[in-house]
Amino acid sequence: MGEPGSHCEILIVGGGLLGCATAWHLAKLGLKVLLIERGHLNAGASGQNAGSLHFQIERRFLEQGEKSAAEGARIVTLNRLAIAEWREIEDLLGRPLDIAMHGGLMVAETEAEMDLLAFKVARENELGLATQVLTGSEVRDRAPSLSPALAGAAWLAEEGHANPRILVDAFAQEARGLGAVIRTGTALTALSMARDGSYRAMLSGPDGEVRVDTPRVLLAAGHWVPRLAGLLGLNVPLYPAPLMMSVTDRAQPMLPYLIQHVGRRLSMKQTEDGNLLIGGGWPSRLARRADGTPDLDSPSSVEPANLRANLEVAARVMPALAQRALLRTWTGMTCISADQLPIVGEIAAAPGLFVAAGGSLFTLGPVLARLLSRQIAQGTVPEELKMFTPHRFAHLDAFAVLP
Ligand SMILES: Cc1cc2nc3c(=O)[nH]c(=O)nc-3n(C[C@H](O)[C@H](O)[C@H](O)COP(=O)(O)OP(=O)(O)OC[C@H]3O[C@@H](n4cnc5c(N)ncnc54)[C@H](O)[C@@H]3O)c2cc1C
Structure with a gap:
């Protein structure tokens, strides 16, 4: 040193x-x-994260009303630069990094969620991001493993995932x-x-x-x-955001895209090896010191009710998931700003x-x-x-x- x-x-x-x-x-x-x-x-x-490369406006900006959504939309300019960065990164670093950018669907289950998607896509298009709204049947044509009950989705061709390890x-x-x-x-x-x-x-x-x-x-x-x-x-x-992630056993290729949900916390993807990774911002439980203050140096613990809710929404969006075995759930800590x-x-x-x-x-x-x-x-x-x-x-x- x-x-x-x-x-x-x-x-x-x-x-x-x-x-x-x-x-x-x-x-x-x-x-x-x-x-x-x-x-x-x-x-x-x-090293703990979901590895999602998501460039659509995140749900967390949309769930706080229009003002927050408008603020969140400003990040789209950076997201466009990030797309170019990820496209180049394997060449720049001279090695494979398990990057898959085959597209992403932010799904909607209800008409109200479809309205939110339309609002979001309009903001994104204004800022030069080429998202588009798909109907339920267009989603099924593109991703047959997803539920026939989905109302539709926003599609972005550049989304995907990479290996955080x-x-x-x-x-x-x-x-x-x-x-x-x-x-x-x-x-x-x-x-x-x-x-x-x-x-x-x-x-x-x-x-x-x-x-x-x-x-x-x-x-x-x-x-x-x-x-x-x-x-x-x-x-x-900056404030701690303790999260959870889950992984299933290996399955045949069934999900080439990154899946998010506009109305519920969900991210889902299939790795190169076939495992399905499920997350989307569900909180884990912060460790506490004896005096009740948050202990940011110790891992947070899995919150069973949130895990159940995460898996339920994932299986609703992709019914075949219900047949998979859950291998592991882990927690990780990130932070959000004011x-x-x-x-x-x-x-x-x-x-x-x-x-x-x-x-x-x-x-x-x-x-x-x-x-x-x-x-x-x-x-x-x-x-x-x-x-x-x-x-x-x-x-x-x-x-x-x-x-
Ligand atoms: C479960 C989970 C899922 C996520 N999913 C996604 C996703 O899909 N897509 C996405 O874009 N983002 C995701 N994130 C967020 C993303 O992982 C983080 O924003 C990002 O990794 C932050 O990187 P960082 O380098 O800033 O911090 P970290 O990776 O947290 O690195 C900070 C480092 O600082 C070290 N450190 C702390 N104190 C000291 C000290 N005093 N001296 C020396 N070193 C110190 C720590 O040991 C640590 O290694 C997720 C996060 C979590 C937890």
């Missing part, structure tokens, strides 16, 4: 998708990068190849700003306690970002301190890492990142005291 007081041009905290992808881009841009991960790489949400390692290996130093088992334990505006970080790892001085820090630590920003007395409004959009960029009160977290950052991680690394290296905010700036929450740091 280096000697006490050692120096790097950027310290990246967190070895998930955001941290490792940004490390790779910054190393390519010639920066001396030190990335630390307190566990092993991909230990957080990046291999992507982060690919970024990390390429970053190391370009000189980035990556230390696992190494946690950020203290952070302060010196009078000259640079940062002093205390790291705890296999070599004991080490101090690192750096002009820039990126907090890419998922739901731990608020805690780490708190080391400087700063506030990043306005549901990712928080990516420089903290207004702390020049040189960057954050990247919140939202569906498997789908958006690669493109956000590319844009953020441009900002970090060149000092200007790319147009496409402006709506995600932490500056929109600058009022929360109005009472912070920094040197």
